[in-house]
Amino acid sequence: MTSVLSNVSNIIIPVLIFYIVAYGIAAKTNVYEDFVKGAKDGLKTVIGILPTLVALMTAVGVLRASGFLTFLGDLVRPLSEKAGFPAELAPLAFIKMFSSSAATGLVLDIFKNYGTDSLIGLITSIMMSCTETIFYTMSVYFLAAKVTKTRHTLTGALLSTLAGIVASIVLAGMIAV
Numbered sequence: 001m002t003s004v005l006s007n008v009s010n011i012i013i014p015v016l017i018f019y020i021v022a023y024g025i026a027a028k029t030n031v032y033e034d035f036v037k038g039a040k041d042g043l044k045t046v047i048g049i050l051p052t053l054v055a056l057m058t059a060v061g062v063l064r065a066s067g068f069l070t071f072l073g074d075l076v077r078p079l080s081e082k083a084g085f086p087a088e089l090a091p092l093a094f095i096k097m098f099s100s101s102a103a104t105g106l107v108l109d110i111f112k113n114y115g116t117d118s119l120i121g122l123i124t125s126i127m128m129s130c131t132e133t134i135f136y137t138m139s140v141y142f143l144a145a146k147v148t149k150t151r152h153t154l155t156g157a158l159l160s161t162l163a164g165i166v167a168s169i170v171l172a173g174m175i176a177v
Helices: 002-026 031-066 068-082 087-096 100-114 119-130 134-144 153-176
Strands: none
Touching (some): 002 031, 031 087, 031 100, 087 100, 087 119, 087 153, 100 119, 119 153
């Protein structure tokens, strides 16, 4: 069974590309020109959002290097421990709202210090799956789509992230028992 799935996964992308090209030829369109036009549009989008990406990555790097994240963890420790949320995860919850790659770096540090099977490791794993890079998503995708009226997006995203964090605590607690 594993070899069948492996073979299917190896051929699915080439088959999909062949299907798209064949469909374009059957529809009598110039597939190559359409591809080049799409690539140009994609490159324009990347160039348009690049300053935002650089600013977000720089800000996250500065926060990590300055020790602010450790300060943040210490600041919320009394409240977070009463809620059953390890204070060591406060920097992760904060950074995840801005950058998934920076959060992944913090996850690796957490796994190294506490282990993957510890309660903190389980909460971390689930939390990474249950939360979103709110500010990254809003800035990059809204900029690319030229959305200017965000209305209740930030409030909804923050509430859903809070729900994801609560769910990760509850689920990890159920697994660890």
